[in-house]
Amino acid sequence: MSQSSSSHNAAAGHGDGMQAHQGSLRSYLTGFVLAAILTIIPFWLVMGHAFSSTKVATFVILALAVVQIFVHVIYFLHLDFRSEGGWNLMAFVFTAVMLVVVLGASVWVMFTENALMMPAQMNSTMSVPISR
Amino acid sequence: MNTTAVDIASNQPREYFCRTEPQAHNGSLLGFWFYLMNDCFIFSALFACVAVFGTSFAGGPTAAEVLDLNGLAVNTALLLVSSVTFGFAMLAMARQDKRGTLTWLAVSGVLAAVFVGLEIHEFVGMIAEGAGPERSAFLSTFFTLVGTHGLHVTLGVLWLIVLFTQVVRFGFTEANVRRLRCLSMFWHFLDLVWVGVFSYVYLIGVLR
Numbered sequence: 001m002s003q004s005s006s007s008h009n010a011a012a013g014h015g016d017g018m019q020a021h022q023g024s025l026r027s028y029l030t031g032f033v034l035a036a037i038l039t040i041i042p043f044w045l046v047m048g049h050a051f052s053s054t055k056v057a058t059f060v061i062l063a064l065a066v067v068q069i070f071v072h073v074i075y076f077l078h079l080d081f082r083s084e085g086g087w088n089l090m091a092f093v094f095t096a097v098m099l100v101v102v103l104g105a106s107v108w109v110m111f112t113e114n115a116l117m118m119p120a121q122m123n124s125t126m127s128v129p130i131s132r
Numbered sequence: 133m134n135t136t137a138v139d140i141a142s143n144q145p146r147e148y149f150c151r152t153e154p155q156a157h158n159g160s161l162l163g164f165w166f167y168l169m170n171d172c173f174i175f176s177a178l179f180a181c182v183a184v185f186g187t188s189f190a191g192g193p194t195a196a197e198v199l200d201l202n203g204l205a206v207n208t209a210l211l212l213v214s215s216v217t218f219g220f221a222m223l224a225m226a227r228q229d230k231r232g233t234l235t236w237l238a239v240s241g242v243l244a245a246v247f248v249g250l251e252i253h254e255f256v257g258m259i260a261e262g263a264g265p266e267r268s269a270f271l272s273t274f275f276t277l278v279g280t281h282g283l284h285v286t287l288g289v290l291w292l293i294v295l296f297t298q299v300v301r302f303g304f305t306e307a308n309v310r311r312l313r314c315l316s317m318f319w320h321f322l323d324l325v326w327v328g329v330f331s332y333v334y335l336i337g338v339l340r
Contacts, residue, residue, distance in 0.1 A: 023219060023222070023223070024223070025220075025223060028216055028219035028220065028223070029216075031216070031219075032212070032213075032216045035212055036212065039208055039209075039212065039327075039330075042331060042335050043201070043205055043208075043335070045335075046201065046335045046338060046339065047201050047205075054339050054340075057339055058336050058339055058340075061331050061332075061335050061336055061339075062331065062332070062336070064331070065327055065328060065331035065332065068327045068331075069324055069327055069328070072215075072320060072323060072324040072327065073324065076215055076216075076219060076320040076323070076324075077317060077320050077321070077324070084161065084162045084165070087162055087165075088162065088165050091165060091166055091169045092165075092169065094169070095169040095172050095173070098173070098176075099172060099173075099176045102173070102176045102177065102180055103176055103179060103180050103183065106180035106183060106184060107180070107183045107184065110183075110184040
């Protein structure tokens with residue numbers, strides 16, 4: 001099985017692989033323009049103080065960063081459903097899910113803990129049952 | 133035993149190793165992609181630290197006081213342009229254009245080296261102001277994350293210098309083409325991580 005698949009790759013995979021990873025002038029320039037726009041907007045937001053609410057600005061910057069990451073992955077790293085028989089994409093999706101878990105859970109746990117450690121909270125919730 | 137008889141008959145020493153590598157074509161590229169995804173985990177752990185300790189200033193300087201957004205804009209532009217020029221180098225390689233490839237590689241390398249230089253300048257300035265990594269949890273995580281990224285870029289520049297020499301001496305051999313492809317992925321990946329750094333650590337850090 002491994003014999004036949006590797007000989008198949010050697011024969012047919014070479015050209016495909018080149019195509020899948022090379023990109024074109026057009027894709028690089030499109031990616032550059034999109035990335036530049038997606039970079040300039042958050043800089044302008046923060047440096048020009050062009051926002052009324054910090055929360056909204058934070059959300060907008062995060063959303064633009066996520067979009068820009070996808071622009072980079074598609075136009076610079078040329079990730080699509082076909083490259084490496086879909087394994088690239090599988091690994092990418094797995095990583096993305098794990099990142100959401102690691103980042104989301106860390107933030108969730110630590111902020112909950114911080115909230116519970118506040119002195120005011122401590123008095124109201126923890127003083128009653130244990131020591132008396 | 134039976135096998136020794138065969139060996140004596142053929143009069144050849146027996147081999148216990150492979151003469152060819154059982155490697156799939158383009159296997160390195162997929163393997164390198166897996167490495168990059170692993171690298172994402174290092175950065176995600178550091179980003180999680182920044183998320184948790186981003187406002188732990190310990191009475192020291194806040195993010196808005198120490199982070200220089202003008203320098204950041206220059207650094208971001210350098211890295212983005214260097215990513216695109218590396219793409220041009222790959223396009224030149226596809227045309228078998230050695231001179232073009234080397235030119236664009238040199239441009240990318242110089243841009244990234246300037247990026248590292250500016251970052252070191254920023255770090256030295258911050259430490260001189262008393263805002264070094266030991267000052268607060270925020271500054272520790274800041275230096276660790278941005279420093280780890282800077283270290284990656286530094287190693288990328290070293291790798292580029294090595295491959296530049298390889299291409300000058302040996303041209304587009306199959307191994308060199310494969311290595312350049314891997315470096316190209318590394319290069320674009322570092323620019324991708326930088327998007328997270330400038331958005332989350334700097335821009336949102338200043339707002340927090």
